[in-house]
Amino acid sequence: MNILFVKNMVCNRCIMVVQDELEKLGMDFTSIKLGEVTLTKELTSDERNSLENVLVPLGFEVIDDKKSRIIEKIKNTIIDLVHHQDNDSKNNLSDILSKELNHDYNYLSNLFSEVEGTTIEKYFIAQKIEKIKELLVYDELSLSEIADRLNYSSVAYLSNQFKKVTGLTPSHFKQIREDRRKPLDKV
Structure with missing residues (x-):
């Protein structure tokens, strides 16, 4: 299995658009969620280029570097938490993010602030x-x-x-x- 990280997937419509493009290109996947596509196999460089060529004009971007993937995962976790869940959880945001991303919250917070120019909060x-x-x-x-x-x-x-x-x-x-x-x- 190969996970592809996609920037700017923020809603269910985004998931549908990415899914549609993958299907048009004949790329097999097992799941799609905010910011992540689980493919059944690793993409060739030609397949990856084809995918990027259709996603970029639609406002999406395939993310390669680890820091960008973490930032995108933080954003998608927050978006999912606020917009897509009736969240009755009393857990605080730092605990949720640390658990979801398997990193210390201080690391996540410092990385987010450094890259985004604003705080997670x-x-x-x-x-x-x-x-x-x-x-x-x-x-x-x-x-x-x-x-x-x-x-x-x-x-x-x-x-x-x-x-x-x-x-x-x-x-x-x-x-x-x-x-x-x-x-x-x-x-």
Whole structure:
């Protein structure tokens, strides 16, 4: 088995696109998840070039070096945690990342900061804020339910963090989004 690491796979649609391209190229794989494709055999250099030629225009990139793979795995773990899991886990992020990547959190944190120019914590918060925005726009959950779903200790803490990052309160953000929508009879 050969694992191929792919940068910028951040959602289920990305997985479908990469899967479709692999199938078009006739490349056999056993699984695809965020940032990783498990192939049944090692690719030849021609196959690898063909794959890169179709993935790069779609915004993806095959990652070769170990540090980049670790960074991508950190990002994908955080994205999966925030956007794709109803996470009722009370484990802290450092424990989750250390366990998932089999590295000491200090190493991961220093590497991430060095390469990305921001901290893992700030990246995690940014992902949570994006999820909050998405949930506010859907308008299916109360702010209290959103805070609970994303493991905030209180609505006040969520609101303060949201305002610190976006410059807006969650209710103001929601109001601005609603003001931009035109009623159907005005379209």
